[in-house]
Amino acid sequence: xxxxxxxxxxxxxxxxxxxxxxxxxxxxxxxxxxxxxxxxxxxxxxxxxxxxxxxxxxxxxxxxxxxxxxxxxxxxxxxxxxxxxxxxxxxxxxxxxxxxxxxxxxxxxxxxxxxxxxxxxxxxxxxxxxxxxxxxxxxxxxxxxxxxxxxxxxxxxxxxxxxxxxxxxxxx
Numbered sequence: 001x002x003x004x005x006x007x008x009x010x011x012x013x014x015x016x017x018x019x020x021x022x023x024x025x026x027x028x029x030x031x032x033x034x035x036x037x038x039x040x041x042x043x044x045x046x047x048x049x050x051x052x053x054x055x056x057x058x059x060x061x062x063x064x065x066x067x068x069x070x071x072x073x074x075x076x077x078x079x080x081x082x083x084x085x086x087x088x089x090x091x092x093x094x095x096x097x098x099x100x101x102x103x104x105x106x107x108x109x110x111x112x113x114x115x116x117x118x119x120x121x122x123x124x125x126x127x128x129x130x131x132x133x134x135x136x137x138x139x140x141x142x143x144x145x146x147x148x149x150x151x152x153x154x155x156x157x158x159x160x161x162x163x164x165x166x167x168x169x170x171x172x
Contacts, residue, residue: 033060033071033072033075033076033079033092034076034079034080035058035071035075035076035079035090035091035092036090036091036092037091037092037093037094038057038091038092038093038101039100039101039102040101040102040106041091041101041102041103041104041133042102042103042104042105042106043102044089044091045104045131045132045133046131047089048089048130048131048164049131051086051089052164052165053086053087053088053089053161053164054087054088054089054128054129054130054136054157054160054161054163054164055088055089055090055091055128055129055130055131056088056089056090056091056126056127056128056157056160057091057092057093057118057126057127057128057129058070058071058075058090058091058092058093058124058125058126059092059093059095059115059118059120059123059124059125059126059127060092060093060094060095060123060124061094061095061096061123062094062096062097063096064123064124066123066124066142066143067123067124069143069146070124070126070143070149071092073146074146074149074150074153075090078090084157087157087158087161088157088160088161093111093114093115094111095111095112095115095120095123096111096112097111098110099111101114103117103133104131104132104133122141122142124140124142124143125139125140125141125142126139126140126153126156127139128156128157128159128160129160130163130164136159136160136163136164137156137157137159137160137163138156139156140152140153140156
């Protein structure tokens with residue numbers, strides 16, 4: 001287990017009051033994650049721009065069991081621990097239903113249309129972007145094993161953070 005993962009797990013357990021589980025009590029019980037679902041990406045991008053942080057967009061669907069697994073086991077604990085507060089701006093994009101959101105330019109669009117712009121064909125899809133919506137690191141599609149997923153997520157967050165800090169070039 002990597003040093004970062006050990007620190008993250010420890011911080012998560014402390015933030016959850018010592019509960020010995022990666023799941024968050026109450027989170028996801030009604031299908032909702034503690035990770036904010038975006039309604040205004042222009043506003044979220046302004047926050048990221050001010051802090052020179054990348055954005056992590058999690059394309060999700062309410063009826064997606066794998067999305068709930070990702071949220072419950074990785075994203076919710078990550079968000080609650082605040083370990084990544086100074087590394088990323090984390091937001092969910094709910095692709096199902098008739099939800100509207102404001103895109104990076106402030107235009108009102110359907111969430112499903114926004115997902116099509118990113119060629120999202122499976123949920124969950126995790127995309128790492130700058131404040132204009134340009135991808136910074138390879139995206140993560142689906143979730144197979146929770147144990148390995150966090151390492152891939154952490155690696156992509158770090159790569160995106162380095163780009164936003166001007167320490168690394170954008171990956172193609």
